[in-house]
Amino acid sequence: MRKYLARRAVYAAVTLLGVSLSIFVILRILPGDPLVAILGVEGHARMTPTDRVRIMADLGLSAPLPVQYAHWLGDIGAGRLGKSFFRGDTVAELIAHRGPISAEIAVLALIVSWLVGLPVGILSAFKPNSMPDGLARAISVLFIAIPGFWLGMLIVLALLFWFGYKAPIVIVQLWQDPWRNVQIVIGPGLVLGLAQGAYIARMSRSCLLEVIGEDFVRTARAKGLREGLVVLRHALPNALLPVITISGVLLGFVLGGSVAVEQAFGVPGLGRALVTAVIERDIIVVQNLVLLYAVIFVVVNVFVDLSYAWLDPRIRYG
Amino acid sequence: MAVRAARPPATGLREASPTSSVLSELARFSRRNTLAALGGVAGMLIIVVALAAPLLAPYDPLKADFRHMNKPPNAEHLLGTDQVGRDTLSRVIYGARTSLFVAFSAVVLGTTVGSLWGVACGYLRGRFDLVSQRIMEILQSFPDLILAMAISMAIGTGLQAVILAIAITRIPFGGRVIRSVALSVREMPYVEAGRASGGSALRIMLFHVLPQCLAPYLVLATAHLGAAIVIEAALGFLGVGVPPPTPTWGNMLADSITALVPPWWLAFFPGLAITVTVLAFNLLGDGIRDTLDPRLSPAFLRMMAGGRRG
Numbered sequence A: 001m002r003k004y005l006a007r008r009a010v011y012a013a014v015t016l017l018g019v020s021l022s023i024f025v026i027l028r029i030l031p032g033d034p035l036v037a038i039l040g041v042e043g044h045a046r047m048t049p050t051d052r053v054r055i056m057a058d059l060g061l062s063a064p065l066p067v068q069y070a071h072w073l074g075d076i077g078a079g080r081l082g083k084s085f086f087r088g089d090t091v092a093e094l095i096a097h098r099g100p101i102s103a104e105i106a107v108l109a110l111i112v113s114w115l116v117g118l119p120v121g122i123l124s125a126f127k128p129n130s131m132p133d134g135l136a137r138a139i140s141v142l143f144i145a146i147p148g149f150w151l152g153m154l155i156v157l158a159l160l161f162w163f164g165y166k167a168p169i170v171i172v173q174l175w176q177d178p179w180r181n182v183q184i185v186i187g188p189g190l191v192l193g194l195a196q197g198a199y200i201a202r203m204s205r206s207c208l209l210e211v212i213g214e215d216f217v218r219t220a221r222a223k224g225l226r227e228g229l230v231v232l233r234h235a236l237p238n239a240l241l242p243v244i245t246i247s248g249v250l251l252g253f254v255l256g257g258s259v260a261v262e263q264a265f266g267v268p269g270l271g272r273a274l275v276t277a278v279i280e281r282d283i284i285v286v287q288n289l290v291l292l293y294a295v296i297f298v299v300v301n302v303f304v305d306l307s308y309a310w311l312d313p314r315i316r317y318g
Numbered sequence B: 001m002a003v004r005a006a007r008p009p010a011t012g013l014r015e016a017s018p019t020s021s022v023l024s025e026l027a028r029f030s031r032r033n034t035l036a037a038l039g040g041v042a043g044m045l046i047i048v049v050a051l052a053a054p055l056l057a058p059y060d061p062l063k064a065d066f067r068h069m070n071k072p073p074n075a076e077h078l079l080g081t082d083q084v085g086r087d088t089l090s091r092v093i094y095g096a097r098t099s100l101f102v103a104f105s106a107v108v109l110g111t112t113v114g115s116l117w118g119v120a121c122g123y124l125r126g127r128f129d130l131v132s133q134r135i136m137e138i139l140q141s142f143p144d145l146i147l148a149m150a151i152s153m154a155i156g157t158g159l160q161a162v163i164l165a166i167a168i169t170r171i172p173f174g175g176r177v178i179r180s181v182a183l184s185v186r187e188m189p190y191v192e193a194g195r196a197s198g199g200s201a202l203r204i205m206l207f208h209v210l211p212q213c214l215a216p217y218l219v220l221a222t223a224h225l226g227a228a229i230v231i232e233a234a235l236g237f238l239g240v241g242v243p244p245p246t247p248t249w250g251n252m253l254a255d256s257i258t259a260l261v262p263p264w265w266l267a268f269f270p271g272l273a274i275t276v277t278v279l280a281f282n283l284l285g286d287g288i289r290d291t292l293d294p295r296l297s298p299a300f301l302r303m304m305a306g307g308r309r310g
Helices: A002-028 A034-046 A049-058 A065-077 A091-126 A131-145 A148-163 A178-212 A215-222 A227-265 A270-280 A283-311 A313-317 B018-032 B034-051 B088-124 B126-139 B144-154 B159-185 B189-196 B201-238 B249-256 B264-292 B296-304
Strands: none
Touching: A002 A065, A002 A283, A002 B126, A002 B144, A065 A283, A091 A131, A091 A178, A091 A227, A091 A270, A091 A283, A131 A178, A131 B264, A148 A178, A148 A227, A148 B201, A148 B249, A148 B264, A178 A227, A215 A227, A227 A270, A227 A283, A227 B144, A227 B201, A270 A283, A270 B144, A283 B144, B018 B034, B018 B264, B034 B088, B034 B264, B088 B126, B088 B159, B088 B201, B088 B249, B088 B264, B126 B159, B144 B159, B144 B201, B159 B201, B189 B201, B201 B249, B201 B264, B249 B264
16 A cells, blocks of 8 residues: 555656646747736836846746746745735735635535435436436436536526625635635535536446446345345445546536636635636736646545545555 | 358448438437437537528627617517627527537547547557656646636637637547557457558558547547537636637626626526537437447546546
8 A cells, every 4th residue: 555655646746747847838838028918018118128127037037948947846845936916915825815715615516516416326326217317317417518607607696686695705714704604605616516416426326337237236135135225335335436536537627617616606716816817917826826726636636546545455456 | 152151241231322321320329319319409400500600690799789788688689688789699699600619629629639649659558658648647637627728828819729728628538548449459450460461550550540449539529529618618708718709608608797787688598508509419429429339438437537547
């Protein structure tokens, strides 16, 4: 197990290094002068050439690219994430202030997806091709197709219409006022969770059906176990592994989707900070936030793999 | 008699004309997969609407009409008008054009590049494969939407930028699935025969391995159409997609929420168009997957799950 862990950690580290390099490459192929992008054409024209050189040097944008990249990695290692071009706050402050809300949304979405998806999947697998199964599958197909941000917009619109809902403007952290905080995160969490729940329901149904066809399940039935026990005790644990994996992959949808869903609900989370930065072409902020999202995605999937290896010894030694 | 018996058995080809065999094939497909057939028909309708947009749209999608601003659905404007009096129905119809064009181009581009890459990985193996797998892993380490946002920001907003951005997010899927197909195909006797008769690696990949990848390629491409449409819409919604005034379903939704109290018809219909389209293509994709390669489905899902197995 320890060897497996070490190998997985090294892989993840290499992947993350590649991730950081590709972010750097993507953002540095920006066509045109970054100063023009930041200041606009007029602002750029109004500056003297010496000012331009000084500001480029200040931003660390005039060094050769490999040096810039090395600096960036060094800064991350030292915990310095740089500053927004347009606002006073540092990226670290931005993350500390807005991160918790987005993290809550992601965790809530995960909880909702399992709470809804797994029971539905189990019920479907109990009586495949029955009416309830058909209904459950139809609903999950529908939820996979509905874009989360649109569902979010409709919910906000309905709340606005009937209850005079207003989008939260200020961030209320969980520890400041739990009730108001929950009001902020519950909408996005539910919307994202239901969409993921649809995938989980689908996956757990197909995996359960696959396992139910195996010999040991027939044996369990043959010795006279109740059907409920057969499915829940014998089949389910064996069917859960792929569901756990897909849950890790779905985190990518949650992280990406939350950016749009936060926008729909008007929640001032990390996703909205990223969108603002992308629109303003605030390179330093984009660079670090995109890296953060990728790091979270990779690290969570390492944990998914580890739990997988922990649950299924064949993988550890295979 | 002996000559007859020597014919290869079970080719499954009927002597009938090709069109009628395609038709009967289609009929069989729709009997078995009613939902998928429905999805296919709906998808075709949407494509026809997109192609015939200039004929079908009752108004010019870009023309503002200040006498009819913010009108709810009525007899003149079936789906109402927006803040500057543009007809919503016409914009949804023209939006289908942009959205489908972006999604189709992105999926074809991304899946094709990914598949060719995957064939090379699976056939050549060795160091090339190792490095390629790492690169695809890196591409898959980003949430799709976030990678697409970063890329489209870097290469500038515009139709091509959005297509390229979405295409890049599709590459690793093609790469992974087709690689595994190529890995198994390369061990087949006929490929070995090709090698033995002196075919170059390129020739064998192109003429012997690639044709075997057609079915999974089609499965992949249809399976990703829905995802591409959603990413395109999300980019438009976030204001980093195809820029206005070109109507896309995503930027129509973005437009609608700029109002203090968004008119419901502006928020509802473009989203409905996205949902119906994605639903249609997803159903069709599931049906094609089940038909072309029934063995694929569970394994396929797992492969889409990244195939991370230690």
